[in-house]
Amino acid sequence: MSQTELGAPTPKRGRPGYDREQVLAVAVKVFNEHGYDATSVADLTAALGLTKSALYHHFDSKSAILELALNDALDGLEQVVDDAEARHPLASDRLRAIVRGAVHVLIAKLPSVTLLLRVRGNSEVETTALRRRRDFDQRVTAILAEAQSEGLIRDDVDAAVATRLIFGMINSVVEWYRPGGPVDPDELGEDILRVTLDGLQSR
Amino acid sequence: MSQTELGAPTPKRGRPGYDREQVLAVAVKVFNEHGYDATSVADLTAALGLTKSALYHHFDSKSAILELALNDALDGLEQVVDDAEARHPLASDRLRAIVRGAVHVLIAKLPSVTLLLRVRGNSEVETTALRRRRDFDQRVTAILAEAQSEGLIRDDVDAAVATRLIFGMINSVVEWYRPGGPVDPDELGEDILRVTLDGLQSR
Numbered sequence: 160m161s162q163t164e165l166g167a168p169t170p171k172r173g174r175p176g177y178d179r180e181q182v183l184a185v186a187v188k189v190f191n192e193h194g195y196d197a198t199s200v201a202d203l204t205a206a207l208g209l210t211k212s213a214l215y216h217h218f219d220s221k222s223a224i225l226e227l228a229l230n231d232a233l234d235g236l237e238q239v240v241d242d243a244e245a246r247h248p249l250a251s252d253r254l255r256a257i258v259r260g261a262v263h264v265l266i267a268k269l270p271s272v273t274l275l276l277r278v279r280g281n282s283e284v285e286t287t288a289l290r291r292r293r294d295f296d297q298r299v300t301a302i303l304a305e306a307q308s309e310g311l312i313r314d315d316v317d318a319a320v321a322t323r324l325i326f327g328m329i330n331s332v333v334e335w336y337r338p339g340g341p342v343d344p345d346e347l348g349e350d351i352l353r354v355t356l357d358g359l360q361s362r
Numbered sequence: 363m364s365q366t367e368l369g370a371p372t373p374k375r376g377r378p379g380y381d382r383e384q385v386l387a388v389a390v391k392v393f394n395e396h397g398y399d400a401t402s403v404a405d406l407t408a409a410l411g412l413t414k415s416a417l418y419h420h421f422d423s424k425s426a427i428l429e430l431a432l433n434d435a436l437d438g439l440e441q442v443v444d445d446a447e448a449r450h451p452l453a454s455d456r457l458r459a460i461v462r463g464a465v466h467v468l469i470a471k472l473p474s475v476t477l478l479l480r481v482r483g484n485s486e487v488e489t490t491a492l493r494r495r496r497d498f499d500q501r502v503t504a505i506l507a508e509a510q511s512e513g514l515i516r517d518d519v520d521a522a523v524a525t526r527l528i529f530g531m532i533n534s535v536v537e538w539y540r541p542g543g544p545v546d547p548d549e550l551g552e553d554i555l556r557v558t559l560d561g562l563q564s565r
Binding site for chain 1: 397400454513518519523524526527528529530533534535538545550553554559561562563564
């Protein structure tokens, strides 16, 4: 759909009482099920039981919904690195805090992180999100490299590859984790630390 | 598109000389780029520069191409477990051989493994592939549990969760690995073993 089509809301921005957060949650669910590009505004209004003008009351465009969801996921992940940097002088401690925190954000914001992981850069909103993901990766890679120079993290694995592998494992959780299922969310973060930092082999 | 439409090749099954393997490779590339469901036979013939009847010369249907590609990936992965079981009496050795072998198969068969990882069960071919993936996961989980009972793999992580996490890391490689890029394919398997089994933390 064209931006222009969506960007021209009529004065009648109907149906107050439908919560903006709820509209966002339903839209992100539909995006994740059908793919963002394949989802039309008609698909969204059908899923929401809203008219187009009622949808425009909350958001100016489909792309504005995407942007909000991606920012929500990215803000959460960046906050984890900010917090780790503020709290832990040792880089290896920052790394542990980041793994734990990223798993926490992934589970707390599962739909928006899932959407973020599927972004391929087909629009300016998406390329901006990809750039923020790259910056995030680079910050974590720098912390991992610093932990290697501290001597607390082995240095026979390239820091950028190690970061990709750790986040590959963390992100893969969106493929199978279901809220309320048998896997405890707090335990999952500890399990990922046990596997990636401590190693599965008995010491 | 309907199966029936594709399943009724005309007698004129033209253009010999176009290699079946090449047709398969191009089709899998198109499936990975646009999604299997979104790809029409017209998309395939356009990408191949073939007529429909020439395509039918090689394959009876779009779904037959998908099936062949998924079987290729699954056969490779299952062979890794078969080989590990034949060669290594210790479960922890089998686990190492499986991680190394699975990374090798993923890189050697990158397009068909990528396709396999995106299958969501929208047809019988896909549900069969998902069942084989589940059986594979269960075999690896049983080996990991046996390695825990040997005392060589830590038992404070659930075997099924550990298997999912390790394969989450292995499978995430399809998102960024590019043949001929800076990351050495043999080294990558060793890196994944260093991270998951030995652990990144210096011992």
